[in-house]
Amino acid sequence: MKRTKTKALTRIEAPALSRVLPEIRQLIEGSRLHVVSTANLTLVWLYWNVGRVVTEDIQQNQKRAGYGKQLLHDLADALIRSYGSGYSHSNLNDMRRFFEGFEIPQAAPARWGRDILPPVTVESASTNILQPLAVKCSSRSIQQRPAAKSEGRLAIDFPKHSHLGWTHYRILLGVEAGTKRQFYFAQAASQRWSKRELQAQIDRALYERVGLSRDTRALVRLEKKRGPVETVRYEDAFKDPYLLDFLGLKGAYSEKDLESAILANLQEFLSELGNDFCFIRRQFPMRIDDDDYFLDLLFYHRRLRCLVAAELKIGAFTAADKGQMDLYLSWLKRHEWHEAENEPVGLILCTSKKQQHVELLLAHGPHKMQVSEYLTQLPSKGLLEQRLKIYSGLLVEEDRAS
Numbered sequence: 001m002k003r004t005k006t007k008a009l010t011r012i013e014a015p016a017l018s019r020v021l022p023e024i025r026q027l028i029e030g031s032r033l034h035v036v037s038t039a040n041l042t043l044v045w046l047y048w049n050v051g052r053v054v055t056e057d058i059q060q061n062q063k064r065a066g067y068g069k070q071l072l073h074d075l076a077d078a079l080i081r082s083y084g085s086g087y088s089h090s091n092l093n094d095m096r097r098f099f100e101g102f103e104i105p106q107a108a109p110a111r112w113g114r115d116i117l118p119p120v121t122v123e124s125a126s127t128n129i130l131q132p133l134a135v136k137c138s139s140r141s142i143q144q145r146p147a148a149k150s151e152g153r154l155a156i157d158f159p160k161h162s163h164l165g166w167t168h169y170r171i172l173l174g175v176e177a178g179t180k181r182q183f184y185f186a187q188a189a190s191q192r193w194s195k196r197e198l199q200a201q202i203d204r205a206l207y208e209r210v211g212l213s214r215d216t217r218a219l220v221r222l223e224k225k226r227g228p229v230e231t232v233r234y235e236d237a238f239k240d241p242y243l244l245d246f247l248g249l250k251g252a253y254s255e256k257d258l259e260s261a262i263l264a265n266l267q268e269f270l271s272e273l274g275n276d277f278c279f280i281r282r283q284f285p286m287r288i289d290d291d292d293y294f295l296d297l298l299f300y301h302r303r304l305r306c307l308v309a310a311e312l313k314i315g316a317f318t319a320a321d322k323g324q325m326d327l328y329l330s331w332l333k334r335h336e337w338h339e340a341e342n343e344p345v346g347l348i349l350c351t352s353k354k355q356q357h358v359e360l361l362l363a364h365g366p367h368k369m370q371v372s373e374y375l376t377q378l379p380s381k382g383l384l385e386q387r388l389k390i391y392s393g394l395l396v397e398e399d400r401a402s
Contacts (some may be wrong), residue, residue: 008208013381040165041158047166047347048156052097054092072096097173101181103155154185164188167195175202183388203274208243210388234345234368237304242272242349249376258312259296276302284309286331295328306342307332313350317371322361329367343367349374 054075058068067152069293072092079087168188186205188198246268247261263270263282277299284295297310308326313321326345332344346369357372 005163041162043166047095051095054096094170096167101173101177103153105155119360155180161189163192168198170199174235180207204239233303237301238347238372241375244374244376247376255312255314290294306341307344308347309344310347315351317353319352319361325369326367
């Protein structure tokens, strides 16, 4: 058999590649972004409308006892058989709550077809290129009816909120309706939070910390500097301030009263600290020379993989508090620190602190520690809303400056 020689391919010049490659990369990245954005819009639009249909039908039959509950169960059984577990009873109930808590403003049918309706790929005979084709839906499906008015309803602006997926909205449904939900909704949109970042900020009680912060500008700088919430740093494990209104402490109380109230409400206190804190012991004993010392509370943090020593203080943070914590952390490093763990970290909870004192005293080792304020009573709703507006405005300033 006669063999034919193949001509070896010559490598193209670098300038030619540099002209073509960036444009192709831009097309690919832009297409990926468009696919994600379109998928988010489609799913949000779909689930909102499913919730609308369910809610309107229940409202029309609300005189029939147990109608809504039975409808959701029957719908779930039928839809799961056809479309899978995504249409379970609990998910359908979330879609109903989604419609009741959020509003998709009425829009022209042309815009809905262009921006929202799911694309179907069809092959063009002339160009041999796959192109999107809008799915045809019934007028009932695409026509947006004026939503029923309800307090705290949030309007979804698709161009502004296109990166928010269904999981974002499910997380927001778990937030108290009104100012609090509005705050997290606005921040998730403006700061482009991922679903994990949104949940982490809620867990860290950003809303309450903004409303209670005495220095809103410093808090904005701290949040900007913090970086991705997923990053495990000891600074990210703590809040400031901590909200201990569930302790029920009013009027004058002692540190012993505070500690006893925390132990009596340990589950709520651990929830406020965070899911990774594990309680070890109160009044942890330490023998140093001939003196006995007792650490107020000792915890272990799973993600940080270290002991956390907590001291409770009534009054302002002082240099003596820092010195006492250094002593405790030194003892823990010598007697309780295991090789597989990170160094112990200190948490000083006080009723007030002065920023320069904290910065100067904590600027130089030898140990890692956090100084946070705690509040046993919340301020008025008006004061909270005022500080939230200031916070949002300062975030915009920081974004422009950067």
